[in-house]
Amino acid sequence: MFELLFCSLLTILPDFLFRRYVQGKRIGHEITLYSVWFELRYGIVTCLMLTVSLITLIFYYHPTAVTAVSTFRTIPIMPESPGRVVETFVPVELETQVKAGDPIFKLDSSRQKADVVTAQQQVVEIEGELELAKGELAVANAQVDQARASLKQAQDExxxxQELYQRNANVVSERDIEKLQNTVDARSGALRAAEAQQELVQTKLDVALPAKLKSAQARLSEAQVELDKMTVYAGVDGTVTQFLLRRGDIVNPFMRPAGILIPADAQRERIVAGFGQIEAQVIKPGMVAEAFCGALPFKVIPLVVADVQTQLASGQISTGSTLIDTSQTVKPSTITTLLEPLYEDGLRELPPGAVCIVNAYTSNHDRLSSGEEIGTGEFIFLHAVDTVGLVHAMILRLQALLYPIQTLVLTGH
Structure with missing residues (x-):
C-alpha cells in the first residue's frame, strides 16, 4: 500500500492534474467513475508498473526474513548411567541459577561404594605383599651370604x-681330595641357587609387585570415578529449568533428561534468520540488518550479518532403506543466516527464543566512494538501490508500531 501511494504521487496525480487544469476536464463531467480508466489510463498503467518494479527492487536488494529466532544453546542434565535418585540439590523452582561445579542431584551409589572398598582392599593387600617381599629379600640375602661362607670354607679346605698332597702324597689320600672337590661343587651350586632366589625376590619387589600396585590403584581410581559420577554437577554457569526430579525417581539417559541447563554465555548472542532462496546472491556477511521482535514492542534492533550457511537443508541426503525421491522435497528450505548485534549488548533485553522479523539492507556506498569507474546508468541504479532501502526500514517501523494493536486489539491475544 505504501509503495502504491508513493508511486501514485508520481504518476496518477500528475496525470490527473494535467487533465484537470491543463485540458480543463472536470470531475463529474468529463472525468467520471466510468471514464477514470480512459482518462487516467497512462497514469494508472505507469503507477502499476512503477509499483511492481519498486516492490521487486526493495524486496530483492533489501530482503526480509519472517522466520527469525533469538537462538540459545541448551545442555540436557542427565547421568552417564541409569540409577535411582537419593538426593536433589536444586530447589523446586521454574528457574534456578547455578555455578560450574554445583551439585544438581545424586543417584544411589551403594554398588559403586562397594567397588571402591574392594579396590582399596586390593591396594592394601598388594602393599602388604610388598612388605612381605622385603622380608623375603632379607632372607634371600642372608642365604646368599651363608652359601658364600660355606663355599669359601670348603674351597679353603x-x-x-691339595697343597699337602703335592708336598707329600702319603699324608692326604686322593679320595679325600675328590670328596672335598665334590663338596666345593655342591656349595657353588647352592650359592648360585641362593643368588637366583635373591634376584627373583628383587625382581618381584622392583617390577612385579609395583606393577600390580599400579593396576590396583588404577582400579581404585576407576571405581572412585564411577562413584563420583553418581553425583551430577553443573558443567558451566547457567540456569537450570524444567527440573522435576524427586527422591526415588529412576533416571535413565536413554529415556529423558532430568532437566535442562541453559549456559549463561549461550543467551542473547545471536539471531538466526531464514531468508528465501531467491536472496542467495544478495545475502552476504557484513550486511547491516534490523530486527523487530514481538517481545520488545516499539523497538528496532540494529544487527549485522555474521555468517551465511552455504548449504540448504532441502538438499541433504542420508542413508536409508529407500531410494531418494526428489519429489518428496516439496517445501524449499531457507538460507540460514546468523546475525549478531551491531552494538555491544544489543540483544541483552531480548528474551532468548523470541521470534523476530529481520530486514537486511544492501549497501553500495563503498563501491560508489571507491573511485571505481562506473557508468551513469549503473551509478543511478546503485544510488536508487540504496535509497529504496529507506522504504523497507519505514515499513519495519510501521510494523513495530502496529504490532501491539494488531496483537492485543484485533486478534485478542
Whole structure:
C-alpha cells in the first residue's frame, strides 16, 4: 500500500492534474467513475508498473526474513548411567541459577561404594605383599651370604689338602681330595641357587609387585570415578529449568533428561534468520540488518550479518532403506543466516527464543566512494538501490508500531 501511494504521487496525480487544469476536464463531467480508466489510463498503467518494479527492487536488494529466532544453546542434565535418585540439590523452582561445579542431584551409589572398598582392599593387600617381599629379600640375602661362607670354607679346605698332597702324597689320600672337590661343587651350586632366589625376590619387589600396585590403584581410581559420577554437577554457569526430579525417581539417559541447563554465555548472542532462496546472491556477511521482535514492542534492533550457511537443508541426503525421491522435497528450505548485534549488548533485553522479523539492507556506498569507474546508468541504479532501502526500514517501523494493536486489539491475544 505504501509503495502504491508513493508511486501514485508520481504518476496518477500528475496525470490527473494535467487533465484537470491543463485540458480543463472536470470531475463529474468529463472525468467520471466510468471514464477514470480512459482518462487516467497512462497514469494508472505507469503507477502499476512503477509499483511492481519498486516492490521487486526493495524486496530483492533489501530482503526480509519472517522466520527469525533469538537462538540459545541448551545442555540436557542427565547421568552417564541409569540409577535411582537419593538426593536433589536444586530447589523446586521454574528457574534456578547455578555455578560450574554445583551439585544438581545424586543417584544411589551403594554398588559403586562397594567397588571402591574392594579396590582399596586390593591396594592394601598388594602393599602388604610388598612388605612381605622385603622380608623375603632379607632372607634371600642372608642365604646368599651363608652359601658364600660355606663355599669359601670348603674351597679353603680343598686348597689346603691339595697343597699337602703335592708336598707329600702319603699324608692326604686322593679320595679325600675328590670328596672335598665334590663338596666345593655342591656349595657353588647352592650359592648360585641362593643368588637366583635373591634376584627373583628383587625382581618381584622392583617390577612385579609395583606393577600390580599400579593396576590396583588404577582400579581404585576407576571405581572412585564411577562413584563420583553418581553425583551430577553443573558443567558451566547457567540456569537450570524444567527440573522435576524427586527422591526415588529412576533416571535413565536413554529415556529423558532430568532437566535442562541453559549456559549463561549461550543467551542473547545471536539471531538466526531464514531468508528465501531467491536472496542467495544478495545475502552476504557484513550486511547491516534490523530486527523487530514481538517481545520488545516499539523497538528496532540494529544487527549485522555474521555468517551465511552455504548449504540448504532441502538438499541433504542420508542413508536409508529407500531410494531418494526428489519429489518428496516439496517445501524449499531457507538460507540460514546468523546475525549478531551491531552494538555491544544489543540483544541483552531480548528474551532468548523470541521470534523476530529481520530486514537486511544492501549497501553500495563503498563501491560508489571507491573511485571505481562506473557508468551513469549503473551509478543511478546503485544510488536508487540504496535509497529504496529507506522504504523497507519505514515499513519495519510501521510494523513495530502496529504490532501491539494488531496483537492485543484485533486478534485478542
Amino acid at each position: 680343598l686348597d689346603t689338602r
